[in-house]
Amino acid sequence: MREEQVDLLFLTTEPELRYFSGFLTQFWQSPTRPWFMLIPRTGKPVAVIPEIGMPVMARTWLDDIRTWSSPDPVDDGVGLLIETIAELTPSGARIGTMLGAETYLRMPLRDFDRLRTGLEAREFVDATDILSGLRMVKSEREIEKIAHICGIASDTFSKAGDLFQEGQPLDEAFRAFKIACLGNGADDVPYLVGAAGHGGYDDVISPPSNDPICAGDVLMLDTGAVFDGYFCDFDRNFAISTASDQSRKLYDTLWLATEAGLSAARPGATCAELFQAMQKVITKGGGADGSVGRLGHGLGMQLTEWPSHTLWDQTVLREGMVLTLEPSMSLGDGVMMVHEENIVIRDGAPELLSVRAPRELPVIGV
Amino acid sequence: MREEQVDLLFLTTEPELRYFSGFLTQFWQSPTRPWFMLIPRTGKPVAVIPEIGMPVMARTWLDDIRTWSSPDPVDDGVGLLIETIAELTPSGARIGTMLGAETYLRMPLRDFDRLRTGLEAREFVDATDILSGLRMVKSEREIEKIAHICGIASDTFSKAGDLFQEGQPLDEAFRAFKIACLGNGADDVPYLVGAAGHGGYDDVISPPSNDPICAGDVLMLDTGAVFDGYFCDFDRNFAISTASDQSRKLYDTLWLATEAGLSAARPGATCAELFQAMQKVITKGGGADGSVGRLGHGLGMQLTEWPSHTLWDQTVLREGMVLTLEPSMSLGDGVMMVHEENIVIRDGAPELLSVRAPRELPVIGV
Numbered sequence: 001m002r003e004e005q006v007d008l009l010f011l012t013t014e015p016e017l018r019y020f021s022g023f024l025t026q027f028w029q030s031p032t033r034p035w036f037m038l039i040p041r042t043g044k045p046v047a048v049i050p051e052i053g054m055p056v057m058a059r060t061w062l063d064d065i066r067t068w069s070s071p072d073p074v075d076d077g078v079g080l081l082i083e084t085i086a087e088l089t090p091s092g093a094r095i096g097t098m099l100g101a102e103t104y105l106r107m108p109l110r111d112f113d114r115l116r117t118g119l120e121a122r123e124f125v126d127a128t129d130i131l132s133g134l135r136m137v138k139s140e141r142e143i144e145k146i147a148h149i150c151g152i153a154s155d156t157f158s159k160a161g162d163l164f165q166e167g168q169p170l171d172e173a174f175r176a177f178k179i180a181c182l183g184n185g186a187d188d189v190p191y192l193v194g195a196a197g198h199g200g201y202d203d204v205i206s207p208p209s210n211d212p213i214c215a216g217d218v219l220m221l222d223t224g225a226v227f228d229g230y231f232c233d234f235d236r237n238f239a240i241s242t243a244s245d246q247s248r249k250l251y252d253t254l255w256l257a258t259e260a261g262l263s264a265a266r267p268g269a270t271c272a273e274l275f276q277a278m279q280k281v282i283t284k285g286g287g288a289d290g291s292v293g294r295l296g297h298g299l300g301m302q303l304t305e306w307p308s309h310t311l312w313d314q315t316v317l318r319e320g321m322v323l324t325l326e327p328s329m330s331l332g333d334g335v336m337m338v339h340e341e342n343i344v345i346r347d348g349a350p351e352l353l354s355v356r357a358p359r360e361l362p363v364i365g366v
Numbered sequence: 367m368r369e370e371q372v373d374l375l376f377l378t379t380e381p382e383l384r385y386f387s388g389f390l391t392q393f394w395q396s397p398t399r400p401w402f403m404l405i406p407r408t409g410k411p412v413a414v415i416p417e418i419g420m421p422v423m424a425r426t427w428l429d430d431i432r433t434w435s436s437p438d439p440v441d442d443g444v445g446l447l448i449e450t451i452a453e454l455t456p457s458g459a460r461i462g463t464m465l466g467a468e469t470y471l472r473m474p475l476r477d478f479d480r481l482r483t484g485l486e487a488r489e490f491v492d493a494t495d496i497l498s499g500l501r502m503v504k505s506e507r508e509i510e511k512i513a514h515i516c517g518i519a520s521d522t523f524s525k526a527g528d529l530f531q532e533g534q535p536l537d538e539a540f541r542a543f544k545i546a547c548l549g550n551g552a553d554d555v556p557y558l559v560g561a562a563g564h565g566g567y568d569d570v571i572s573p574p575s576n577d578p579i580c581a582g583d584v585l586m587l588d589t590g591a592v593f594d595g596y597f598c599d600f601d602r603n604f605a606i607s608t609a610s611d612q613s614r615k616l617y618d619t620l621w622l623a624t625e626a627g628l629s630a631a632r633p634g635a636t637c638a639e640l641f642q643a644m645q646k647v648i649t650k651g652g653g654a655d656g657s658v659g660r661l662g663h664g665l666g667m668q669l670t671e672w673p674s675h676t677l678w679d680q681t682v683l684r685e686g687m688v689l690t691l692e693p694s695m696s697l698g699d700g701v702m703m704v705h706e707e708n709i710v711i712r713d714g715a716p717e718l719l720s721v722r723a724p725r726e727l728p729v730i731g732v
Contacts, residue, residue: 027571029557029590030670031468032663055569071660073467073678099476101439102397109478110465110492126476175548182545187537187573190556191395203421205393207553224395294437297398304396312439 096127191224200335253285254339288332462493557590566701619651620705654698
């Protein structure tokens with residue numbers, strides 16, 4: 001903050017409030033009430049929150065918690081915010097907030113305009129880099145939580161032969177997977193997408209249909225399960241009864257691309273270099289230009305976080321960064337395949353948090 | 367739109383995009399990519415979305431889907447948006463977007479500023495009332511989905527005696543409930559909060575601790591389970607082994623407050639009148655001033671939606687509105703209780719979507 005000449009951080013989003021306070025609740029599902037946190041250059045964070053959150057916030061390490069009765073149609077916390085920011089910063093102060101890539105402001109825009117007007121002697125500046133810089137490098141306690149949920153999902157995927165069968169409607173397969181994840185200790189499975197299609201699939205973000213899984217399909221599930229507020233994010237592919245040569249070849253190329261990613265993922269390398277290492281294998285394997293736009297990303301408190309493994313992301317890898325390696329490949333005929341692992345950057349080779357996918361496309365239901 | 371002199375709606379949030387297109391994906395969990403939809407006064411919506419979403423959006427009723435390769439660090443869709451809006455509206459047009467209560471703009475604020483600059487001949491105005499007016503009144507198909515998930519949650523709560531036991535850690539009880547909900551046909555249980563405490567509880571938005579459930583506790587679970595993108599939102603209270611006179615009395619008052627709400631919930635009544643009908647019973651029962659700020663709200667594509675049952679909300683109830691009745695009561699000593707049902711406003715008495723809570727506080731584990 002000193003380097004960027006930011007006097008106070010003004011935060012509105014769930015991961016940021018949780019990062020600085022430990023405040024964890026699914027109540028964010030309700031869009032009704034805004035929640036605010038202020039981080040001064042020195043001293044503890046100050047929470048400015050709806051009264052309903054007081055008992056939970058009071059259990060965190062914060063001392064200064066200011067509340068109002070929300071929702072309020074006339075002033076839903078803006079007056080209290082202006083008063084608090086004016087108390088914490090001098091006139092002319094620079095207030096950092098998240099305005100950049102992969103962020104949004106979780107409050108009505110009308111109220112943010114009121115806030116800016118009420119604090120016109122202060123300047124709102126972009127603090128995305130401060131926050132992303134902090135959050136990209138995980139503490140060992142954060143890594144433990146991510147490793148734990150990666151273990152739960154890996155364990156669940158290892159039961160694929162029991163969970164998934166030919167003839168089973170795809171939505172039933174997804175339901176069985178979710179139930180097994182919860183049974184294995186996941187707190188939640190907020191993200192589970194995937195597909196099943198002959199020799200591959202054409203999209204990777206769909207909810208499941210109720211079409212039955214067929215022999216010859218490649219079934220893919222991509223899961224973001226959660227433990228104590230931390231995500232895993234990886235997928236697995238399974239051939240049902242039989243695997244075509246084409247799907248074996250796609251799988252093989254993606255497995256090798258991930259190997260290339262694992263070899264390139266070293267402290268000091270850039271995300272662009274990591275991308276290139278994987279893309280080289282994909283191109284050699286005959287992959288058409290991908291539409292996913294990147295071959296992996298950060299993860300942690302969110303399913304996807306900075307950085308992005310793309311040609312343009314020059315973020316330098318550092319120890320403690322938790323990342324996905326996510327090569328994907330299309331043959332240009334509407335059939336694609338994705339492959340994903342979760343890793344943490346260490347001094348030397350990265351540590352796999354997900355149990356490495358099998359060397360060959362697993363065939364189940366035989 | 368004609369009445370409000372809005373020429374085009376500019377939408378960025380999940381429920382709005384889904385409302386107009388049917389586009390349903392958990393991919394919104396990833397904050398990386400923004401998604402946009404434009405609604406002209408006449409004709410079909412136009413989607414401006416990341417390429418990765420094309421296969422799913424192409425299955426909706428939309429014809430005009432424009433994509434860019436996202437994430438893009440230089441121009442993450444803003445250029446395409448400016449071009450498309452300029453094509454769809456004349457100079458001087460009024461672009462409606464959601465700036466009001468219970469909304470936010472799901473795109474980086476920096477990019478919204480670029481959009482406004484790129485379209486400076488057009489004016490961005492608040493369209494919250496247009497959207498909330500549409501979304502508050504549900505179609506019969508929407509009501510069916512909400513009724514279905516309310517039925518699943520009601521059925522799961524009816525098994526409380528099997529799911530919850532004295533000595534069980536609270537997080538295990540929550541996990542058992544989630545698994546049972548999924549087993550009963552829920553697609554997901556994104557919201558499950560609650561508490562267990564002697565004679566009542568002190569907060570209603572917490573994730574569960576791993577403390578064991580004790581005899582004499584009141585156990586409360588409040589769930590937002592989902593079916594095909596539609597939520598239920600209601601809670602149930604259970605006394606473990608034995609119920610104190612105080613907790614029976616709290617429960618009785620809240621049950622009667624809900625009855626008063628059911629009697630008041632008629633087309634033509636206001637949310638304020640509904641609030642007053644319930645609050646009168648709570649005050650008579652000795653309730654201290656509540657901190658929840660309201661006694662129910664709308665629900666549907668989101669866990670909570672407009673309107674709010676508060677003294678200040680003059681929204682007039684209309685047939686087809688789906689609402690929660692959610693009286694809560696504190697005795698001023700840190701012990702509170704909540705009670706909730708889901709209803710749809712009909713011509714005459716409302717229809718209960720949740721199976722009405724038992725008349726007396728159920729005692730389980732005896």
